[in-house]
Amino acid sequence: MSKRVVLFGASGTIGRAVARELRLSGHDFVCALRGSNNIPEDLAGYSVKPGALADVFDREGFDVAISCIASRTGAPEDAWAVDFQANSDILKAAHTSGIRHFVLLSAICVQKPGLAFQHAKLAFEKELIESGLTYSIVRPTAFFKSLSGQIERVRSGKPYLLFGNGELTRCKPISDRDLARFVVGCINDPERRNRILPVGGPGPAITPLQQGKDLFRLTGQKPRYRRVPMALMNVIVGALGLMGLVSERAAAKAEYAKIGRYYATESMLVWDEKAGRYDEAATPEFGTDTLFEHYRKKLG
Template identity: 55%
Template sequence: MTKANPTPRRVALAGASGTIGAAVLRRLEAEGHTVTAVPRAALADPDALAEVMDGAQPEVVISCIASRSGAPRDAQAVDYEANVDLLAAAVAAGAGHFILLSAICVQKPLLAFQRAKLAFEAELTASAMGYTIIRPTAFFKSLSGQAKRVAAGKPFLIFGDGALTRCKPISDDDLARFIVGCIDAPEARGKVLPIGGPGPAITLKEQGELLFRVAGKPARFKSVSPRIFTLAERLLALGAPFSGWFAEKAEYARIARYYATESMLVRDSATGEYSAELTPEFGSETLESHYRRLLEGG
């Protein structure tokens, strides 16, 4: 969707301090757009937010904000309420297009942050604002947590046989290019767009094999049963009615179980199964090149 010579727009960007938001900011500036980064603090202060938006007079608003923890209170405050306030401010400022960075996992909403994201998606699609909702698959960063383990010669942790889940990971810069490319793309208006990086889909074990190969080390794996998260959730849930701490930790266990057992691919509406074939691909950066940079200290 990227144009060779995009029309410069006035853009308000929320979430510019995050990993994807920072990549979007770089892309917007590289393409000559006038960008106003919305401070995170302003999202919790309607008067401050209105002041920022009045000054920016955006034609396009891009939201890359997301709750950091995924805990119910955080998800409600950020994934839903902050976006609702941003949408209201965008309407008041006369913006014509709201681009939302969501997540592909909302297709099967079992977690608090997924339900909060879907609640705002519903608000956005029901509004009079022109919209584009982008649901990316896994980010490179989310698949890099075990790089130090592998570099240190430790085994790569997998769940079950390592083939329970698959994804088509996408780089920060490729995703940013896709997001910014939606600004002047008529075919993106009023659409919910799932997007992945260049395929093929990769399992957790294949991620480990790739890391070991790049590190020049023999592959070693240690299997963990996802049921450990189910047990933890059940135990923590016993204390949830009496303690917010227990409720929050029970949700973290649910999040861990979800990512250990659910693929980040488009679900086939006819079968309910995750489908690599139905998951669109975009970009050119590969997970292998990312791992090489990571292990070389880049």
């Protein structure tokens, strides 16, 4: 069934993928952007409405709102302004305009919150659940983009950076295309309504060490690793935290360091609270794209 959809966050990586999938799926949709300046070239030809995020509902009739917006830095001020407040403003306007279904792109890392952006996302998830609207909260695992930062490093002959032994964490990464298909699929799938939906790509779960091995194999280079002790990261976080008591700049750097430490020590899989561990088997898989194939294409 074709629906009338308004998409927020279309200028971001996942948002653009969702826009493409909405078009392929035959939905009538509008991309709501914060401003008219610097509209991405790959949104050319799409229905785009710049302006205040909540104002897009004026004189428009939509069935579904999809939000892919997220803070760029994860810093507390940015996180609460975007991950919570901007989404909250959209939700209120959507409710007033008669929207029946709200699809939210969240993140699987909110299962064990310890960072500002995680608490901001959880606060909005709670508001959405209590709003009375039909909701679909999508919590994806790691993105291909976030696991591709060392491609050029390895290609140029430098060692692959690992935290600890490289096997502290695991994930089932999901491609932009597969995640977009899952998000758009929430529109007409009754099984994805009024649910929190963790989702990963094809398994099995992989470690950073395995990611490095794939890159070395694809580039034909001898594996070389540089291991960063977690104790060193803890010292950096602690020092920046103390400096942050008297310096806003240091406080911001401390938050970024905490974010880095979180992803270096926590798996992007479903967390089993009762067992106190991440559960690979309980982490749903979706799609066909693999990180290995993504690396191969990036390397040409």
